[in-house]
Amino acid sequence: MSDTADTIDITVLIVAYKSVGTLTACLAALQAQTRAPREVLVLENGSPEGQRVGPADMPSGVRLIESEKNLGFAGGNNLLAKAAGSTWLALLNPDAYARPDWIEQFEAARRKYPEIALFGSTQFAAGKTDVLDGTGDCYHALGLAYRSGYGRRAGPLAEGEVFAACGAAMFIRRDVFEALGGFDERFFCYNEDVDLGYRARLNGLPTVQLAAAIVDHVGYGSSGRRSEIATYYGVRNRLWVFLKNTPGWLFWLLLPGHVAVTFALWLSSFRFGQGALFARAIRDAVSGRADILASRREIQANRRVSPMRVARMMNWNPADLFTRRAKVRPIDDQGA
Numbered sequence: 001m002s003d004t005a006d007t008i009d010i011t012v013l014i015v016a017y018k019s020v021g022t023l024t025a026c027l028a029a030l031q032a033q034t035r036a037p038r039e040v041l042v043l044e045n046g047s048p049e050g051q052r053v054g055p056a057d058m059p060s061g062v063r064l065i066e067s068e069k070n071l072g073f074a075g076g077n078n079l080l081a082k083a084a085g086s087t088w089l090a091l092l093n094p095d096a097y098a099r100p101d102w103i104e105q106f107e108a109a110r111r112k113y114p115e116i117a118l119f120g121s122t123q124f125a126a127g128k129t130d131v132l133d134g135t136g137d138c139y140h141a142l143g144l145a146y147r148s149g150y151g152r153r154a155g156p157l158a159e160g161e162v163f164a165a166c167g168a169a170m171f172i173r174r175d176v177f178e179a180l181g182g183f184d185e186r187f188f189c190y191n192e193d194v195d196l197g198y199r200a201r202l203n204g205l206p207t208v209q210l211a212a213a214i215v216d217h218v219g220y221g222s223s224g225r226r227s228e229i230a231t232y233y234g235v236r237n238r239l240w241v242f243l244k245n246t247p248g249w250l251f252w253l254l255l256p257g258h259v260a261v262t263f264a265l266w267l268s269s270f271r272f273g274q275g276a277l278f279a280r281a282i283r284d285a286v287s288g289r290a291d292i293l294a295s296r297r298e299i300q301a302n303r304r305v306s307p308m309r310v311a312r313m314m315n316w317n318p319a320d321l322f323t324r325r326a327k328v329r330p331i332d333d334q335g336a
Helices: 023-031 072-083 102-112 174-179 192-202 228-245 248-272 275-287 289-301 307-312
Strands: 007-016 036-045 062-067 088-092 096-098 118-125 132-134 137-139 145-147 160-162 169-173 207-217
Touching: 007 023, 007 072, 007 102, 023 036, 023 096, 036 072, 062 072, 072 174, 072 192, 088 102, 088 174, 102 118, 102 169, 102 207, 132 207, 137 192, 169 174, 169 207, 192 207, 192 228, 192 289, 228 248, 228 275, 228 289, 248 275, 248 307, 275 289
Parallel strands: 007 036, 007 088, 036 062, 118 207
Antiparallel strands: 088 169, 096 207, 118 132, 118 169, 137 145, 160 207
16 A cells, blocks of 8 residues: 555554455455555464465555464454554454445544544444444443444444444554553453453543444454354453453442353353353463453553543443443543
């Protein structure tokens, strides 16, 4: 990519793992953008032989970086971010296909909201024009994160502040990404985007969900929804997100409910033959508590918002977990 009148100062980061079946379409969608990114970086993230992407798979102007080791979504994006030369970063999954005006809509939002450093994209389920894959990440008071609107029929799309942006298709200013330390590489994959958005929120940096910046997302393209990888890292990292980030008195208020729902989900996991896997994830989360608590102390010492402000951005209705109800607030609603 090059700097022209139609080029936006943004680098698209794509971490590819077992992505030979989707990456071509992903890159083709970027080539068709009405406003081009300055550069597109693809990481071949240690896929097995026969499932790796290579130089021959890269269109003109797309730069390939190869790793023999799987760095995870967190480490892979951190590596690409260091190689990026733009003011903004766009994180895009290799199974997410950007609508032609995706970057143009971001540019319009960047100008509309000059103080905002994080934006989320509207995600539709690939191949289903009226079914949502997500409209931002919600965080429930029980300590569970979920993509709002997942699997629901699309209705009028609201634009406003959400708890965090889904990492499958998000925009973040590079200096903010660097100031936050990027993704926590201990997470490897799953919930690292919630953790990043939570840490940004604790620093007084809200996330705005864009209604018109749209991608079509396959989802679970390299793992599978109930794969061992998704279950293990989803459980372990969910506990770490709660422990690292939940501030002050809010932590102690929500801790009993978080423990109870974790136990209930563990019991439920036996239905899918994953009880032992779930238990191992909890064990490993607890085993890593010393490092996570050290991070917590640093995060909370530098926190710029009150626990009440964080609480106001959480979902509290238990039914939200089953309905995937969105929580979008006016951007100027700063709360207490």
